[in-house]
Every structure is written in C-alpha cells, then in structure tokens.
Amino acid sequence: DIQMTQSPSSVSASVGDRVTITCRASQDIRGFLAWYQHIPGKAPKLLIYETSTLQSEVPSRFSGSGSGADFTLTISSLQPEDFATYFCQQALRFPYTFGQGTKVEI
Amino acid sequence: QVQLQESGPGLVKPSQTLSLTCTVSYGSISSTTHYWNWIRQPAGRGLEWIGRISLSGTTDFNPSLRSRVTMSLVTSKNQFSLELNSVTAADTAVYYCAREPTSGTHFDYWGQGTQVIVSS
Numbered sequence: 590d591i592q593m594t595q596s597p598s599s600v601s602a603s604v605g606d607r608v609t610i611t612c613r614a615s616q617d618i619r620g621f622l623a624w625y626q627h628i629p630g631k632a633p634k635l636l637i638y639e640t641s642t643l644q645s646e647v648p649s650r651f652s653g654s655g656s657g658a659d660f661t662l663t664i665s666s667l668q669p670e671d672f673a674t675y676f677c678q679q680a681l682r683f684p685y686t687f688g689q690g691t692k693v694e695i
Numbered sequence: 696q697v698q699l700q701e702s703g704p705g706l707v708k709p710s711q712t713l714s715l716t717c718t719v720s721y722g723s724i725s726s727t728t729h730y731w732n733w734i735r736q737p738a739g740r741g742l743e744w745i746g747r748i749s750l751s752g753t754t755d756f757n758p759s760l761r762s763r764v765t766m767s768l769v770t771s772k773n774q775f776s777l778e779l780n781s782v783t784a785a786d787t788a789v790y791y792c793a794r795e796p797t798s799g800t801h802f803d804y805w806g807q808g809t810q811v812i813v814s815s
Contacts (some may be wrong), residue, residue, distance in 0.1 A: 621800050623800065623801035625805075627803075629754065632806055632808070633791070633793075633802075633803060633805045634805075636804075644803065678802070680744075680800045683758075685744040687742035689741045
C-alpha cells in the first residue's frame with residue numbers, strides 16, 4: 590500500500606494566518622492527490638484534487654501544490670470557518686489511502 | 696447539491712454481519728460517470744478505504760477486507776449498500792459513503808458518517 594504521511598498533526602493558528610500542511614507519499618503518486626476538510630459531525634468536503642485543482646465553490650484562499658511524493662495545502666488567510674481537520678488522499682492505485690489528518694485549531 | 700446519508704444498525708455483535716445503506720439525494724445512482732464508495736475511520740485512527748461499486752456492478756475492494764465485503768446497488772431506491780461479515784471489535788468505526796467521478800482521482804461528495812460499534 591502507498592503510505593501517506595501528513596505533517597504537522599495539529600497546528601495552532603489565528604484568523605488571518607497563513608497555514609501550510611504537507612503530505613508525503615511513500616512513492617511518486619503522479620499528482621493523484623486530493624485534499625479534504627472535515628468538521629466533526631459534518632460530511633468531509635473536497636477542497637482540491639489532482640494536486641492543485643480547486644473544487645467548485647471552494648474559496649480561493651485554499652491552494653494546493655506539489656509533485657512526485659511531496660504535496661502542500663495552503664490556506665492563505667485563515668477564516669473562522671476553516672478551523673477543522675484536513676486530510677490528504679492518494680488515488681494513484683488501490684487501495685486508496687489517506688493521511689492521518691491535520692487539526693487546525695485556535 | 697448531491698447529498699449522501701448512511702443508515703444502519705449502530706451496534707453489531709461479534710461474528711455477525713454489518714449492513715449499511717447509503718441513500719443518495721439530488722443525484723442519480725444510475726449515473727455511468729460515478730463510482731460509489733465506502734470508507735471507514737476507527738476511533739483515533741486514519742481513514743481506511745473499503746471499496747467501491749459502479750453502475751455495472753463492477754467492484755474494487757481493499758485487499759485487507761476483500762474476503763469479507765459485499766457491495767450492491769439498489770437503483771430503484773437510489774441506494775447502495777455495504778455488507779461486512781464476521782465482524783470483530785476491530786471493525787468498530789465511523790463508516791462513510793462517498794461518490795467518486797469515474798476519473799478516479801477524488802471523492803466529490805461524502806455522507807456525514809455513521810458510528811458502528813461491534814460488541815456483545
């Protein structure tokens with residue numbers, strides 16, 4: 590299986606901060622990397638797919654980058670509704686695998 | 696906007712079969728442009744992909760669960776289902792259903808999840 594390692598596991602931040610989360614795959618995943626936001630009790634929400642494509646209606650303060658095995662999710666200016674857990678997912682091959690998640694908290 | 700909602704028993708006895716249903720609203724499960732997935736998350740652990748099914752009935756499963764998993768579609772009810780047999784405490788988790796475009800690169804809509812506890 591392709592292992593996905595996220596860092597940090599949690600980050601404390603304030604409204605307006607720039608937040609960067611990284612995801613490292615155990616091998617080259619050819620850009621097949623997605624990012625999700627999860628607020629407890631709600632459905633996970635797709636933010637970005639194929640490394641950098643912003644899902645429809647997702648604010649432009651979210652961006653993704655990377656290549657090979659290393660990827661980054663950036664929130665350019667944190668908003669109150671962005672306090673949540675973020676996780677990455679590889680879709681190069683089965684079984685699809687996920688990062689452990691990064692909790693963004695105040 | 697497409698909505699998915701999981702339903703099923705919250706408590707299952709060891710060795711029995713876990714059965715869950717995902718109801719899709721504001722979108723057709725009869726679409727040829729999507730796969731229908733199940734994913735789970737044990738408490739304190741990461742997400743684990745269980746498998747997926749297409750309209751044609753083609754399935755792909757996580758090898759770690761393949762021997763115990765069955766998935767099916769009920770197009771008349773716009774639902775798809777998961778059965779996991781011979782459950783143990785290790786199968787205790789929040790179970791999610793999710794839609795995947797046939798591009799196969801992401802899950803564009805998820806349910807909010809349902810907790811299943813395996814205990815006698």
